[in-house]
Amino acid sequence: xxxxxxxxxxxxxxxxxxxxxxxxxxxxxxxxxxxxxxxxxxxxxxxxxxxxxxxxxxxxxxxxxxxxxxxxxxxxxxxxxxxxxxxxxxxxxxxxxxxxxxxxxxxxxxxxxxxxxxxxxxxxxxxxxxxxxxxxxxxxxxxxxxxxxxxxxxxxxxxxxxxxxxxxxxxxxxxxxxxxxxxxxxxxxxxxxxxxxxxxxxxxxxxxxxxxxxxxxxxxxxxxxxxxxxxxxxxxxxxxxxxxxxxxxxxxxxxxxxxxxxxxxxxxxxxxxxxxxxxxxxxxxxxxxxxxxxxxxxxxxxxxxxxxxxxxxxxxxxxxxxxxxxxxxxxxxxxxxxxxxxxxxxxxxxxxxxxxxxxxxxxxxxxxxxxxxxxxxxxxxxxxxxxxxxxxxxxxxxxxxxxxxxxxxxxxxxxxxxxxxxxxxxxxxxxxxxxxxxxxxxxxxxxxxxxxxxxxxxxxxxxxxxxxxxxxxxxxxxxxxx
Amino acid sequence: xxxxxxxxxxxxxxxxxxxxxxxxxxxxxxxxxxxxxxxxxxxxxxxxxxxxxxxxxxxxxxxxxxxxxxxxxxxxxxxxxxxxxxxxxxxxxxxxxxxxxxxxxxxxxxxxxxxxxxxxxxxxxxxxxxxxxxxxxxxxxxxxxxxxxxxxxxxxxxxxxxxxxxxxxxxxxxxxxxxxxxxxxxxxxxxxxxxxxxxxxxxxxxxxxxxxxxxxxxxxxxxxxxxxxxxxxxxxxxxxxxxxxxxxxxxxxxxxxxxxxxxxxxxxxxxxxxxxxxxxxxxxxxxxxxxxxxxxxxxxxxxxxxxxxxxxxxxxxxxxxxxxxxxxxxxxxxxxxxxxxxxxxxxxxxxxxxxxxxxxxxxxxxxxxxxxxxxxxxxxxxxxxxxxxxxxxxxxxxxxxxxxxxxxxxxxxxxxxxxxxxxxxxxxxxxxxxxxxxxxxxxxxxxxxxxxxxxxxxxxxxxxxxxxxxxxxxxxxxxxxxxxxxxxxx
Numbered sequence: 001x002x003x004x005x006x007x008x009x010x011x012x013x014x015x016x017x018x019x020x021x022x023x024x025x026x027x028x029x030x031x032x033x034x035x036x037x038x039x040x041x042x043x044x045x046x047x048x049x050x051x052x053x054x055x056x057x058x059x060x061x062x063x064x065x066x067x068x069x070x071x072x073x074x075x076x077x078x079x080x081x082x083x084x085x086x087x088x089x090x091x092x093x094x095x096x097x098x099x100x101x102x103x104x105x106x107x108x109x110x111x112x113x114x115x116x117x118x119x120x121x122x123x124x125x126x127x128x129x130x131x132x133x134x135x136x137x138x139x140x141x142x143x144x145x146x147x148x149x150x151x152x153x154x155x156x157x158x159x160x161x162x163x164x165x166x167x168x169x170x171x172x173x174x175x176x177x178x179x180x181x182x183x184x185x186x187x188x189x190x191x192x193x194x195x196x197x198x199x200x201x202x203x204x205x206x207x208x209x210x211x212x213x214x215x216x217x218x219x220x221x222x223x224x225x226x227x228x229x230x231x232x233x234x235x236x237x238x239x240x241x242x243x244x245x246x247x248x249x250x251x252x253x254x255x256x257x258x259x260x261x262x263x264x265x266x267x268x269x270x271x272x273x274x275x276x277x278x279x280x281x282x283x284x285x286x287x288x289x290x291x292x293x294x295x296x297x298x299x300x301x302x303x304x305x306x307x308x309x310x311x312x313x314x315x316x317x318x319x320x321x322x323x324x325x326x327x328x329x330x331x332x333x334x335x336x337x338x339x340x341x342x343x344x345x346x347x348x349x350x351x352x353x354x355x356x357x358x359x360x361x362x363x364x365x366x367x368x369x370x371x372x373x374x375x376x377x378x379x380x381x382x383x384x385x386x387x388x389x390x391x392x393x394x395x396x397x398x399x400x401x402x403x404x405x406x407x408x409x410x411x412x413x414x415x416x417x418x419x420x421x422x423x424x425x426x427x428x429x430x431x432x433x434x435x436x437x438x439x440x441x442x443x444x445x446x447x448x449x450x451x452x453x454x455x456x457x458x459x460x461x462x463x464x465x466x467x468x469x470x471x472x473x474x475x476x477x478x479x480x481x482x
Numbered sequence: 483x484x485x486x487x488x489x490x491x492x493x494x495x496x497x498x499x500x501x502x503x504x505x506x507x508x509x510x511x512x513x514x515x516x517x518x519x520x521x522x523x524x525x526x527x528x529x530x531x532x533x534x535x536x537x538x539x540x541x542x543x544x545x546x547x548x549x550x551x552x553x554x555x556x557x558x559x560x561x562x563x564x565x566x567x568x569x570x571x572x573x574x575x576x577x578x579x580x581x582x583x584x585x586x587x588x589x590x591x592x593x594x595x596x597x598x599x600x601x602x603x604x605x606x607x608x609x610x611x612x613x614x615x616x617x618x619x620x621x622x623x624x625x626x627x628x629x630x631x632x633x634x635x636x637x638x639x640x641x642x643x644x645x646x647x648x649x650x651x652x653x654x655x656x657x658x659x660x661x662x663x664x665x666x667x668x669x670x671x672x673x674x675x676x677x678x679x680x681x682x683x684x685x686x687x688x689x690x691x692x693x694x695x696x697x698x699x700x701x702x703x704x705x706x707x708x709x710x711x712x713x714x715x716x717x718x719x720x721x722x723x724x725x726x727x728x729x730x731x732x733x734x735x736x737x738x739x740x741x742x743x744x745x746x747x748x749x750x751x752x753x754x755x756x757x758x759x760x761x762x763x764x765x766x767x768x769x770x771x772x773x774x775x776x777x778x779x780x781x782x783x784x785x786x787x788x789x790x791x792x793x794x795x796x797x798x799x800x801x802x803x804x805x806x807x808x809x810x811x812x813x814x815x816x817x818x819x820x821x822x823x824x825x826x827x828x829x830x831x832x833x834x835x836x837x838x839x840x841x842x843x844x845x846x847x848x849x850x851x852x853x854x855x856x857x858x859x860x861x862x863x864x865x866x867x868x869x870x871x872x873x874x875x876x877x878x879x880x881x882x883x884x885x886x887x888x889x890x891x892x893x894x895x896x897x898x899x900x901x902x903x904x905x906x907x908x909x910x911x912x913x914x915x916x917x918x919x920x921x922x923x924x925x926x927x928x929x930x931x932x933x934x935x936x937x938x939x940x941x942x943x944x945x946x947x948x949x950x951x952x953x954x955x956x957x958x959x960x961x962x963x964x965x966x967x968x969x970x971x972x
Binding site for chain 2: 062064065126129130132133134137144145151152155156159160163164166167170171174175177178181
């Protein structure tokens, strides 16, 4: 049943193009809701075995080449599909009143979502690569057509980085195909690749995927891409697209080449920790609110990679939880910065925002941003805390030094988040001198979208077991832990 | 009795006749009608063709000049049929690109007949006749109907190709004196045991290699190509890249590989080195071009490089497993077809832009997405197909080639992946400067696609998607041939 997330979303994209314009946003909402309902139903259905990557669809596609249309599901995929659904619904809600070329906008948006569902469910490398690349194209158009600040540059940079990663991935997939004799992920995950092959194929494949996850120092597309994208675009980028890279790095690179992973593990840890600290430090110096959030995304994704590098079940489960958590929090932060604030004030400069007394002008935005900042800083009770503490516990066993350095990064994270929060909403000195400007109030779709995301981060923060129960068995079943 | 293949060769010539006898008001429409008939007969050929049987089919064989072993000997196997079909698709596509004068139409039709002949002839003399017969119309088309710089380009094209042909002819005469036959199938059987002893074989190899390498073209014999493609009218460029360039690759598969398996093995790394240079340098050269047509022309070199990569990789190493050979050969065949469609489509789109703007520099356009969204959308599909985006036709062929050659030549293949990346970068830059940004003033009066253009573009694009998502129908054409060739090679 879960396979229908892909079909429904693709169908929705086509339907958006056919139906008249005023139905575009409703169609998109219905489509994303349907995807979410399907994944939630699977999530709460106890009869599904989530501990193993089990086939759900397998149809021969090019039989001569051993390429199948093969979908499979385990707890990790399901959690990622769930966050895709949540981020997609809120992205639609936050672009409810797109005026310019609305049909096209929702068409591209739904294609990104459908391609992402496809990546998370693919159990065939060919299919996975197809969906993976399929996401890049609509992403480009979403930013290049509908973006703001420096949009062509941002879109191009993102696309070039993606293609660079794609070329590495292509090479890695070919290497796996040639030596493993199959493209089937389930079969390949049982195949013992030669150590010499793993030693070079792992970094190629891992780096290729990690580019999209924003690994330092190949992260620079992320801040510019996020800033240039329209709000829904940034939400999808932070909420879903960066996750594709992280997910595929785990599912393909690490799981197929466990020996290569063991060799290169320390380097992944180094890059991850540097990314966490560096991006946080850079975020502290940004003047543009969206840049602050863009760099915070890089920092948060560093945690995901650190979790992978721990190579134990706790750390990796924490990574998957962090993927979910950041998908929600990143989307929420961009929603506030891009939609609630920028659409109304037409500026994202922290210095300019400080004079506007937004706390009184847009109380709901202030409330949402406080929640989002708290979640992002890792305050207990929100999903960010649950995920990061799990990763750090995992890391404590195998990489104690990394934990200490990451601690510094977390302080920096708190610092830049608080700084942004204060400058944007609570700079009292300046606020007292000017009166609150008249800004259009927050609309109902925006409130709904924000509430959905806030609910998700709180629910997982208060009861992480809900997700971890499904993630952990799936992680433990992976080969590299054995 | 005249067979199907002979009819196919004669139809375009009948078209030429009707152009001059009937004096139709629109030569292009007349040519398109004859193209329709050719297309129909090509489909009949496909219908007659038994896809499960290897070897030549629908053979016609008549004595011609027995004294020198020349025969009228035509027939098709999977590869020939594929190329016949490609020719039948590319020509109507090219004719619909722009209005052409009667002379140009006639020359194009002669070329079409010559191509049908080249792809079906199974005797060297006959093959060479057709091969040369395509060269002269190409020269005249560039020379008479070309744009700026046409004299230089036409002469350069002619000199390069003609020298290549002469070298090839001499080599084949040598082979004839040694072995006494011009028959492709017989020669292929002899190739295994070596055609010549001693250094003579290198001379023969060099002659044939040179002739074909110029035609493809392979680095460093490619410099005629950008000039020729740039100056030729749109329809002619489409034919040159879509059908004519395939003669070179076809020749490599049909002649060089079966006749000189040992020589290729010895020279393997060098050949692969040249191919990788083609693949990696061509996109760099394309990046530097300001003229869109030149850019597409250079990328053509890159794409044909993949065909030769797959071919040389499996023939140079004896370690290839059968499965890798099948993958590589299928990939090469598919890539031949794909490149024909996609490159022709790219030239078609550049032609559309040129018609509207009167220029085709990459800087002459800007912000077209606002003015002509449909044109930009369909053109993007063609570009994505060319850069090998999964889901479109280009990817399948390249995937198979890389899969097949990686197993035996991992290093060369890894370097060649860079070519994929640079091609993507070049296309992305072109898309950006053409489609996005502020609308250039000179483009403000552009009209979007008109109906007749849509009629051309939509079927071609559907074909790209069809091959990308379900290439089975193309595979079926050449599967038996691939299996047979792989057996001969191993």
